[in-house]
Amino acid sequence: MADTIFALATAPGRAAIAVLRLSGPESRAMLGGLGAVLPAPRRASVRRLRDRDGAVLDEALVLWLPGPASYTGEDSAELHLHGGPAVVEGVAAALVSLGARPAEPGEFTRRAVMNGRMDLTAAEGVIDLIEAETAAQARQALRLAGGALASVSQGWADRLAALLARQEALIEFEDEDLPGALDGQLADGIAALAAEMADRLRADEGGERVRTGLDVAILGAPNAGKSSLLNALVGREAAIVSARAGTTRDIVEARLVLAGLPAVLADTAGLREAGDEIEAEGVRRALNRGEGADIVLAVLACDAHPDPATLALLARRDCVVVASKADLGGEVPGHAIPVSARTGEGLAALRARLEAEALRLASLSGSTLLARPRHRAAIRDALRWLREAEGAVLPELRADALREALRALGRLTGRVGAEEILDRVFAEFCIGK
Numbered sequence: 001m002a003d004t005i006f007a008l009a010t011a012p013g014r015a016a017i018a019v020l021r022l023s024g025p026e027s028r029a030m031l032g033g034l035g036a037v038l039p040a041p042r043r044a045s046v047r048r049l050r051d052r053d054g055a056v057l058d059e060a061l062v063l064w065l066p067g068p069a070s071y072t073g074e075d076s077a078e079l080h081l082h083g084g085p086a087v088v089e090g091v092a093a094a095l096v097s098l099g100a101r102p103a104e105p106g107e108f109t110r111r112a113v114m115n116g117r118m119d120l121t122a123a124e125g126v127i128d129l130i131e132a133e134t135a136a137q138a139r140q141a142l143r144l145a146g147g148a149l150a151s152v153s154q155g156w157a158d159r160l161a162a163l164l165a166r167q168e169a170l171i172e173f174e175d176e177d178l179p180g181a182l183d184g185q186l187a188d189g190i191a192a193l194a195a196e197m198a199d200r201l202r203a204d205e206g207g208e209r210v211r212t213g214l215d216v217a218i219l220g221a222p223n224a225g226k227s228s229l230l231n232a233l234v235g236r237e238a239a240i241v242s243a244r245a246g247t248t249r250d251i252v253e254a255r256l257v258l259a260g261l262p263a264v265l266a267d268t269a270g271l272r273e274a275g276d277e278i279e280a281e282g283v284r285r286a287l288n289r290g291e292g293a294d295i296v297l298a299v300l301a302c303d304a305h306p307d308p309a310t311l312a313l314l315a316r317r318d319c320v321v322v323a324s325k326a327d328l329g330g331e332v333p334g335h336a337i338p339v340s341a342r343t344g345e346g347l348a349a350l351r352a353r354l355e356a357e358a359l360r361l362a363s364l365s366g367s368t369l370l371a372r373p374r375h376r377a378a379i380r381d382a383l384r385w386l387r388e389a390e391g392a393v394l395p396e397l398r399a400d401a402l403r404e405a406l407r408a409l410g411r412l413t414g415r416v417g418a419e420e421i422l423d424r425v426f427a428e429f430c431i432g433k
């Protein structure tokens with residue numbers, strides 16, 4: 001970690017300013033090497049930057065951010081440049097000539113984790129925040145970045161460590177006949193911890209959906225008005241519409257935001273005994289998409305008899321049922337939402353229903369902590385070892401299981417530092433963060 005690293009922290013290209021970020025033990029020397037008199041800590045100061053030959057590179061706003069109270073926890077600096085790519089290139093070359101090297105993706109945040117400024121789950125919150133595309137994603141990411149999961153898992157780890165100490169004491173003083181009540185307390189402690197973890201896993205099932213988005217599939221008979229419905233919901237002609245049955249064959253996707261959650265809406269081929277092999281493949285893909293979808297919109301046209309394929313779908317899984325072409329009149333089954341893509345009637349009601357469904361699926365209680373598969377896997381692992389401890393007949397085996405549960409929590413927070421876990425997490429980062 002002795003290297004001094006630098007990277008462009010803003011997006012490359014034409015912009016009002018370009019921010020070069022610098023971190024590592026030689027940061028202060030680097031500022032000097034660029035000809036900048038050291039600014040007071042954390043005070044924005046204008047400085048002329050020069051190359052080795054004394055030629056002016058730019059006039060920049062310079063921040064000197066000494067460790068350990070910096071983002072990375074070590075000496076850092078920022079150069080807010082006027083210049084575009086050519087100036088950035090020139091300053092980067094000057095920094096390299098002074099001994100700095102370009103940073104790897106996520107390396108600043110990785111250093112923050114290594115220096116104890118944040119744990120690994122908070123670092124994941126930072127990347128999620130950068131990548132958030134909707135308000136709900138941003139809120140969830142901010143909670144993570146703020147250490148919400150870090151503090152809960154640290155609390156669990158502390159309790160687990162105390163239980164382990166108790167178990168080890170029991171083993172050590174086995175012969176001295178400690179009161180049996182101690183063992184009961186241990187069992188209660190393990191059971192309580194296991195119950196909390198199981199509750200958390202259950203409550204946070206929707207967290208992953210907030211991060212990755214919801215899958216909504218539109219299914220129904222040919223000509224039911226599925227493609228028209230997709231277009232009406234997203235407000236553009238994403239899919240081809242025609243009066244001919246069997247128009248849509250491939251899946252047509254369009255993005256949609258539902259109550260702050262990202263969603264992908266998929267239009268599919270009309271369900272029927274297909275006329276040719278291309279359409280048959282389309283129907284197969286449609287049914288497949290329906291299987292995996294978080295929400296299925298089953299479309300039944302008001303002017304047609306309910307078809308067997310859609311009825312079979314309705315019998316198999318719960319769907320949001322849309323009675324399409326409501327402008328044509330006809331029969332609307334009780335629980336269906338009448339919608340006309342032509343007049344816009346019922347679209348608001350359908351949207352409201354979809355948003356309610358999305359919120360329910362994401363269980364947006366405002367407290368989701370386990371947002372990633374990695375988090376769930378670690379807690380599941382810890383829970384498995386706690387169950388193992390509960391079932392252990394020998395005290396030594398119980399201690400081993402408690403130790404493993406503690407290690408699982410350590411991997412979650414990055415405290416038990418398998419290098420490849422860190423590599424995997426930080427590979428997702430952008431350069432400069």
Ligand SMILES: Nc1nc2c(c(=O)[nH]1)N(C=O)[C@@H](CNc1ccc(C(=O)N[C@@H](CCC(=O)O)C(=O)O)cc1)CN2
Pocket residue numbers: 042065068069070071078
């Ligand atoms: N220009 C700029 N903007 C930025 C960042 C940055 O590094 N540079 N950040 C990141 O990329 C975020 C802010 N993150 C930061 C987190 C902690 C500290 C820090 O030095 N904290 C000290 C207190 C410093 C003080 O009180 O002035 C501390 O917590 O001890 C700075 C930035 C978002 N905006």
Ligand SMILES: Nc1nc2c(ncn2[C@@H]2O[C@H](COP(=O)(O)OP(=O)(O)OP(=O)(O)O)[C@@H](O)[C@H]2O)c(=O)[nH]1
Pocket residue numbers: 220221222223224225226227228229240241242243244245246247248249268269270271324325326327328339340341342343
């Ligand atoms: N009156 C009326 N006609 C509609 C409405 N929605 C769709 N249609 C018409 O119904 C026909 C079929 O519409 P599509 O949206 O292509 O139907 P689809 O379900 O995607 O059909 P396939 O792709 O063949 O499965 C077209 O002629 C549309 O103009 C509606 O709300 N009202």
Ligand SMILES: [Mg+2]
Pocket residue numbers: 226227228239240241247248267268270
């Ligand atoms: Mg279609």
